[in-house]
Amino acid sequence: MLRPLLLSAIALATLAACQREAAPPAEPAAPQTAVAPAASTHAFDPAIRAEDFADLVKTLSSDEFEGRGPGSPGEDKTVDYIKAQFERIGLKPGNGDSYFQTVPMTETTADESTSLKIDANGKPYDLKFGTDMVMGTRTGKSEVKIDGSDLVFVGYGVNAPEQKWNDYAGLDVKGKTVVMFVNDPGFHSKDESLFEGKRMTYYGRWTYKFEEAARQGAAAAIIVHDTEGASYGWDVVRGSWSGAQFDLRAADDPTPRLPAQGWITADVAKRLFADAGLDLAAEYKAANKRGFKAKPLNAKLSLDLKSKVTEKQSRNVIGVMPGSARPDEAIVYMAHWDHLGKHPEEAGDNIYNGAIDNATGVAGIIEVAGAFAAQQPKPQRSVVFLAVTLEESGLLGSKYYVAHPTIPLDKTVAVVNIDAMSVAGKTHDMTVVGFGSSELEDVLKPIADKQGRKLHAETHPEAGGFFRSDHFNFAKAGVPALYVDGGNDLVEGGVAAGEAAGKDYGDNRYHKPADEYDAATWKLDGTMDDLTAVYEVGRELSGSDKWPNWYAGNAFKAARDKMMQGK
Ligand SMILES: [Zn+2]
Incomplete structure (x- = not known):
């Protein structure tokens, strides 16, 4: 968690350092006999x-x-x-006759020798895991193959009916790869009338963006990193996307999932946009204007992502009055x-x-x-x-x-x-x-x-x-x-x-x-x-x-x- 009191006291730069959002759980130990919890000698009031x-x-x-x-x-x-x-x-048991609810989970570790191949207007990109990009799958599949998926720039990738904002309006992204900015239109424009200005809204979270892209039927989604917008540097992105990633099993999660999702560095994005016919700096101005329309990039993505997937479980404890x-x-x-x-x-x-x-x-x-x-x-x-x-x-x-x-x-x-x-x-x-x-x-x-x-x-x-x-x-x-x-x-x-x-x-x-x-x-x-x-x-x-x-x-x-x- 991130303590508000903590946030009030430290610079955002320091915040970034402790922002690994998904810390690994401990390795499961060998089966052992349950140990009785320490008895308290204390009489509770x-x-x-x-x-x-x-x-x-x-x-x-x-x-x-x-x-x-x-x-x-x-x-x-x-x-x-x-x-x-x-x-x-x-308290009575909160889950039928049990106080426990088993939580099955998957642990997915992407093969970091995977490269992301993009053909931008005939210019080949071979993006390396960690240095240029990070990529992962939440499908629980040990191999995801994408071959020649068209790239579309969808601004902030936001569909917010109550804000009357839809970056996917009139767009069919089925099988395509959407590329988008982190945070929300109010952040980079500093416009208080849009998405609460600098304050991060739900639509600014990278998790939201991937979920929305999955609802829209995209094959893959890529977020363009920028340190201000993310509120942390590329090192934090690289750190939290390397190694094992934890998730519920796809079957236990009602939210649709993308075959592949990840981030690219600001530097890669700048070159890629230029080769594919768009000016990145100009898009940071265009994407936060009302009526922004998604734009195709003249580029195709190919990927053969292999991952090691294992299943584990833990428990919630539930009591009810x-x-x-x-x-x-x-x-x-x-x-x-x-x-x-x-x-x-x-x-x-x-x-x-x-x-x-x-x-x-x-x-x-x-x-x-x-x-x-x-x-x-x-x-x-x-x-x-x-x-x-x-x-x-x-x-x-x-x-x-x-x-x-x-x-x-x-x-x-x-x-x-x-x-x-x-x-x-x-x-x-x-x-x-x-x-x-x-x-x-x-x-x-x-x-x-x-x-x-x-x-x-x-x-x-x-x-x-x-x-x-x-x-x-x-x-x-x-x-x-x-x-x-x-x-x-x-x-x-x-x-x-x-x-x-x-x-x-x-x-x-x-x-x-x-x-x-x-x-x-x-x-x-x-x-x-x-x-x-x-x-x-x-x-x-x-x-x-x-x-x-x-x-x-x-x-x-x-x-x-x-x-x-x-x-
Ligand atoms: Zn906590």
């Missing part, structure tokens, strides 16, 4: 309480849990421990349990404990579950507690749950995601990542007011933080999602201290073995405020018959409206 929270985080992030790598012995300990906590609280009046309707609290595991090849401390990221989130939903269990009157709607796996590998556990929900999505009122809580103390504010998205913010606002806290957006909305944690999969499907974080403006020390704390975490602990529980420096009073706020949002929703929606103009509203039609 049903109220949201710092001591209980600290105890949960301490256990989940202990060396014994080995950094909670999916497929490792740490997975067994983690999921058993979460299940035991759900049982202690009195059935509603007293409308048990078929649910509020979902979610937190990813996985982290980066143990790396024996590294000298020194090589256990990535992931105390903040995301033992705090898991402990947080357990604490919230306790509060619901003690609540009088009981919640009328059901409350689901979902600890998902494989977030660090590409938000896969939540993606699988959304494709196989245990309570249907049109009966799911909202999802509240907790990913990496602040432990810097009480604040005068609260960060809503993707601020201005949904009516859930109207539920949160009076609760934050009562705590004397102001709501605001994350400091760097151009980095697209809203699209980088598990709730995003619910949002894409249409379910309103709330993703909040502790604020920046600390009661002790103000904004300067808040930013310093964020920078310290970003520089010294984020995705490092040093992300450990620290009783001496953690200030949990602010964390308890955050948990109380998200609990009260769910308490409000679970006792009501309201269905908050996305705000008008939001990209996810159409999907929600469609699923709720006639209800």
Whole structure:
């Protein structure tokens, strides 16, 4: 995940360095007998309480849990421990008679000796993996062959009905290769009236672009890299596309997939466009004007992509508190349990404990579950507690749950995601990542007011933080999602201290073995405020018959409206 507090404190250049979006899960260990999770000697209180929270985080992030790598012995300990906590609280199994949901996944490693051949107006290009391009397939096929596919430049590759923007208007790209820019039309034009200007929208994400190209029936899609638009350099693209790539099995994912997808460097694009009859610099001006029309490039692509494909699996943990009046309707609290595991090849401390990221989130939903269990009157709607796996590998556990929900999505009122809580103390504010998205913010606002806290957006909305944690999969499907974080403006020390704390975490602990529980420096009073706020949002929703929606103009509203039609 990408912490908003962290984003507020560090330069975007530094951000790029930690932006590997799909970290590898730990290698699965040899089969072994399940180990009973560490028993707590501590008596838990049903109220949201710092001591209980600290105890949960301490256990989940202990060396014994080995950094909670999916497929490792740490997975067994983690999921058993979460299940035991759900049982202690009195939650029912959330997936039939089980607390577990198996998440099958594929691991695809492209043969990096593959070259991408393009014939541009008679001029041959033989693009090398890593230096000139990166390429991969999500089909689960060990060989993908494309022979002489026509290239079409489709601007930003965006089809956004609510923005009245369609780069594919009147175009048939079946069997063709689409070439497009990263980010969205508002970014490069700096035009606030287009796609929220500099702020990254859903349509700016590279994942969206490939999915849209697949819906349009393209054979392949290529994104032209630029450092500003991506918010990271080519090294990050190369790093995250080299080696094993993780995904759900195609059969478990309702989203259509491209046979081949990848990126080319800005330098390759400049030469290729020129040889194929277009001026790249001029297209950066043309593609962000309303009425832009896709243009054929006088070029053909050929590719013989071989990959090694293996299947693995991990588990989500699901507990439910059935509603007293409308048990078929649910509020979902979610937190990813996985982290980066143990790396024996590294000298020194090589256990990535992931105390903040995301033992705090898991402990947080357990604490919230306790509060619901003690609540009088009981919640009328059901409350689901979902600890998902494989977030660090590409938000896969939540993606699988959304494709196989245990309570249907049109009966799911909202999802509240907790990913990496602040432990810097009480604040005068609260960060809503993707601020201005949904009516859930109207539920949160009076609760934050009562705590004397102001709501605001994350400091760097151009980095697209809203699209980088598990709730995003619910949002894409249409379910309103709330993703909040502790604020920046600390009661002790103000904004300067808040930013310093964020920078310290970003520089010294984020995705490092040093992300450990620290009783001496953690200030949990602010964390308890955050948990109380998200609990009260769910308490409000679970006792009501309201269905908050996305705000008008939001990209996810159409999907929600469609699923709720006639209800
Ligand atoms: Zn995280």
